[in-house]
Amino acid sequence: RTRFPPEPNGYLHIGHAKSICLNFGLARDYGGACHLRFDDTNPEKEEQEYVDAIVDAVRWLGFDWGRDEYFASDYFDFMYEAAQSLIRSGHAYVDSQSAEEMRANRGTLTEPGKDSPCRGRSVDENLDLFRRMEAGEFADGAHVLRAKIDMASPNINLRDPALYRIKHATHHRAGDKWNVYPMYTFAHPIEDALERITHSICTLEFEDQRPFYDWLLERLAEDGLLARPLPQQIEFARLNLSYVVLSKRKLIQLVQERHVDGWDDPRLPTLVGARRRGYTPEGFRAFAERIGVSKADSWIDYGVLEECMRDDLNARAERRIAVLDPLKLVIDNYPEGQEEECLAPNHPQQPELGRRGVPFSRELWIEREDFTETPPKGYFRLFPGNSVRLRYGFVVKCIGCEKDPAGHVTAVHCEYFPDSKSGTPGADAYKVKGNIHWVSAKHAYRAEVRLYDRLFKAPNPGAGGRDYLEDLNPDSKTLITACLEPALKEARPEARFQFERHGYFVADRVDSKTGAPVFNRTVTLKDSWAKAG
Ligand code: ATP
Ligand code: MG
Numbered sequence: 001r002t003r004f005p006p007e008p009n010g011y012l013h014i015g016h017a018k019s020i021c022l023n024f025g026l027a028r029d030y031g032g033a034c035h036l037r038f039d040d041t042n043p044e045k046e047e048q049e050y051v052d053a054i055v056d057a058v059r060w061l062g063f064d065w066g067r068d069e070y071f072a073s074d075y076f077d078f079m080y081e082a083a084q085s086l087i088r089s090g091h092a093y094v095d096s097q098s099a100e101e102m103r104a105n106r107g108t109l110t111e112p113g114k115d116s117p118c119r120g121r122s123v124d125e126n127l128d129l130f131r132r133m134e135a136g137e138f139a140d141g142a143h144v145l146r147a148k149i150d151m152a153s154p155n156i157n158l159r160d161p162a163l164y165r166i167k168h169a170t171h172h173r174a175g176d177k178w179n180v181y182p183m184y185t186f187a188h189p190i191e192d193a194l195e196r197i198t199h200s201i202c203t204l205e206f207e208d209q210r211p212f213y214d215w216l217l218e219r220l221a222e223d224g225l226l227a228r229p230l231p232q233q234i235e236f237a238r239l240n241l242s243y244v245v246l247s248k249r250k251l252i253q254l255v256q257e258r259h260v261d262g263w264d265d266p267r268l269p270t271l272v273g274a275r276r277r278g279y280t281p282e283g284f285r286a287f288a289e290r291i292g293v294s295k296a297d298s299w300i301d302y303g304v305l306e307e308c309m310r311d312d313l314n315a316r317a318e319r320r321i322a323v324l325d326p327l328k329l330v331i332d333n334y335p336e337g338q339e340e341e342c343l344a345p346n347h348p349q350q351p352e353l354g355r356r357g358v359p360f361s362r363e364l365w366i367e368r369e370d371f372t373e374t375p376p377k378g379y380f381r382l383f384p385g386n387s388v389r390l391r392y393g394f395v396v397k398c399i400g401c402e403k404d405p406a407g408h409v410t411a412v413h414c415e416y417f418p419d420s421k422s423g424t425p426g427a428d429a430y431k432v433k434g435n436i437h438w439v440s441a442k443h444a445y446r447a448e449v450r451l452y453d454r455l456f457k458a459p460n461p462g463a464g465g466r467d468y469l470e471d472l473n474p475d476s477k478t479l480i481t482a483c484l485e486p487a488l489k490e491a492r493p494e495a496r497f498q499f500e501r502h503g504y505f506v507a508d509r510v511d512s513k514t515g516a517p518v519f520n521r522t523v524t525l526k527d528s529w530a531k532a533g
Contacts, residue, residue, distance in 0.1 A: 001198045002027050003035040004058065005072075005191070007042065008050035008172075011263050011270040012057045014284075014305070015246045018239040021288030023201055024063040035068040035195055041187045043171040043178075057271040062281045072191050073173045078225075079182045079190055080134065083145055083164055085223045087126045092163060093119055094129040095146050102144070105151075106159055112152035113159045119148065133166050136179040140166050145180075149215065157212050161185060189213045190220070192231040200231045203238040204297065210235070236293050242459040243302040243529075244269045245468060259472060260455070264510065266520050267455040267476050277452060278496055278506030278522030283309040302454065303530055306523045313496060313504040313522065318346045318353060321391075322499035322519075323439050323483040324449065326365040328411040329382075331396060334362040339440070343423060344392040358485050360393050363441040365483040367501075370436040371412045373401065380433035382412060388434030391500070395420035395430040437500050444483040448518040449505070451478040454529065482519075491517045501525070 002023040006012060012020075027034035036058060038051055058065070086092035095102065095118045107113030121129075133143050145164035153159055163186040170176050182190075192200045200213075210233045217230040245251065246269060254260050260268055266277035274284075287308040291300050321344065341357035371382040382388055387397040396414035404410050419426035455476045462468030491497070493509040495517075503524040507517035 001033050001035070001196055002201060003037050003192070003195065003197050005037045005039045005188070006054050007039045007045075008047065008054060009042070009045040010050060010248045010251070011053055011272055013246050013251065013271065014241060014244065014269045014274065015239040016057075017061060017271060017284045018288055018291070019201075019203075020058055020061055020063060021285055022236070022293055024058075024061075024065075025285075025288065026199070026201075032198070033068055034063070034065060035070055035197070036065040037070040037191060037195070038072065039184070039188065039191070040071055040073045040171070040173065041182055041184055043167060043169040043174075043181060047172055053272065057275075060271065060275060060281055061284060068195075070191070070195060071173060072187055073171060075187070075191055075194055076174060076178060076182070078194065079187060080180075082190060082220055082223075082225055083182075083186075084127060084130065085225055086147065086163070086219060087130060087145075088123055089219065089223055090123065091148055091219050092126070092145055093121050093148050094126050094133070094143050095119075095160075096129075096143050099141060106156065107151070109156070113156075115151050116146075116160070119160075130164070130180075133164070134178070134180045136168065138166055140168060142166060147186075147212075147216070149212075155208060155211055157185075157208050158215070161212060185209055185212060186216065189216050189231070189233075190226075192233075193217055193220070193226045197231040198229075200233045202233060202235055204235045204295070205238075206233065207235045209233075235295065237295060237297045239291070240297065240299045241269070241302055241305065242299055243454045243456050243461070245456070245461055250468065253469075254455075259469065266450070266452050275494075276506075276509055276520065278313075278494075278504060278520055279309050280312050280496070283312040286312060299460075301459075303527050306527060309523050310504065310525070313498065315349075317496045317498045317504055319344070319348070319500055320488055320497045321358065321437050321439055321485040322449070322488070322502060322505070323365040323367055323437070323444075324451075324480060324499075324502060325368040326439075326483045327368040327371060327409065328441065329364045329366045329371075329396075329438065330411055330413050331362050331364070331416045332399070332413055333415045336362055338362065339442070342393045342421070356487055358392065358487070359440045359443040360390075361440045361442050364390070364438040365441055365444055366412070366436055366438050368409075370434075371398070371401070371409065373409070381436055382414075382434070386434070387430070387432045388436050389420075389422070389430070389432050390416075391435050391437045392422050393438070394418070394422075395432055439483045439485050441483070443486045445486050445489040446481055447484055447488070447516070448511075449480050449482040449484075449521070450508075450519070451480060451521045452476065453478075484519075488517065488519075489515060491519075493517070496522070498525075 004023045024034040105114040146160040149158045167181045220226045264272035339361040343355045346353040375383040382398045394416040396416045402411040420430045456471045457473040458471040461471040491507040493512045496506045504522040505519045
């Protein structure tokens with residue numbers, strides 16, 4: 001029995017996806033169960049909006065927790081009882097030192113701490129003070145309930161850690177019922193034990209907390225409040241991903257200072273952002289498998305995640321044709337007003353996905369980079385005198401171009417060979433080296449396409465003491481108006497495609513209208529960062 005225990009104080013990100021896949025994946029592989037638990041012990045930062053977003057994100061990743069959805073705040077009564085039980089068994093006391101005194105007396109890594117003058121308080125005095133803390137008689141910070149363990153312990157986490165603090169705050173679920181709130185380190189083991197979690201999997205920074213985790217559960221089991229067997233905490237290395245920041249503080253700053261367009265900006269590593277970007281749940285699950293789980297901190301290159309998305313999309317995404325940087329191509333010997341259909345396969349490896357018709361006519365859009373007047377060596381696309389195949393259509397021979405007064409090419413002229421149409425018996429007689437894509441100008445669907453790229457241009461944003469914002473990639477978002485084949489007009493939100501020769505794209509789930517989708521680039525066909533990095 002495992003659990004995924006987010007604090008509902010922010011949006012989930014790619015790092016959380018690793019934890020989700022690990023916890024839910026283990027439960028699935030071993031016939032167990034995984035709980036979704038909202039660790040909402042801190043009243044000030046938590047909101048329903050985040051709870052809803054977390055539910056959506058975990059479901060979207062493909063996991064199901066049945067009825068096992070819990071809120072730490074539902075255990076506040078139990079936790080309050082547990083605290084009193086620890087007082088009664090001599091394992092907790094109310095400390096009235098100021099925050100500064102407590103810090104000064106905690107000691108350091110090399111020096112032991114000093115006992116608080118309040119450490120000797122009687123059980124009755126502690127119980128009375130703790131109840132009055134709860135009743136709202138004292139100001140925030142006036143007293144703290146602490147575990148009584150060992151101020152000389154080499155592990156600072158065992159030097160009488162705080163269990164409860166006074167906080168006159170309204171909780172998003174418990175309302176104004178409480179004037180004291182449990183510390184995370186006290187609450188978390190109890191939540192695990194009450195839910196009969198067997199493996200409490202967390203990130204490495206909690207390793208030093210494990211002795212307290214065990215100490216607390218042992219005491220409460222001795223007091224008869226918890227049943228054995230008790231859960232055990234197991235740590236693993238968190239995900240560190242290059243070219244990305246995952247810290248909540250930085251993500252909030254990126255959103256609030258408008259370096260990105262909100263929490264679901266397709267460039268953010270949030271799961272809502274990744275979803276809008278066109279990343280897939282299958283890709284995330286494959287990524288989690290590929291990077292594995294270990295105890296050693298390490299960095300994963302962002303390219304690994306992109307490769308997982310490419311692999312998944314390559315297998316599943318239907319192919320479509322899009323001209324992103326349009327240049328007019330006129331076929332001088334094709335009759336004006338005439339049009340016909342060419343057949344294009346929806347997926348080269350999956351004939352069962354069928355073919356679709358793409359209209360062909362006298363004027364087409366081609367990519368600007370598919371024509372040049374002065375071809376470099378090895379350039380097989382259009383230049384005067386050269387022939388290429390218009391993919392799924394005819395072979396054409398370039399006969400010249402038009403230019404504006406500044407010398408800028410405005411149109412290319414060709415002649416076509418009527419017996420060269422793909423799929424007809426004559427087609428094989430034409431041997432050409434170039435094969436370019438096109439969209440009929442008259443039929444093109446002109447749409448906004450967002451060419452997203454990595455948000456940061458440095459593998460480790462902010463390394464070497466730099467402000468991480470200086471590493472923002474100024475070219476992470478480019479808006480263009482592209483000429484798309486007409487079938488794309490019907491794309492529904494979140495439909496994913498490979499635009500041939502360009503990469504994978506998704507119909508944006510927020511800005512697309514029926515019959516008027518806009519597209520986001522998910523990932524290019526090849527990793528253009530591998531060399532740069
Ligand atoms: P905070 O600093 O607010 O605690 P957090 O990112 O740890 O932020 P939580 O809501 O506590 O947020 O995280 C829920 C779970 O996700 C925790 O169990 C945590 O260990 C795990 N988690 C968070 N970040 C990562 C990461 N980068 N890699 C793997 N797991 C992570
Ligand atoms: Mg955390």
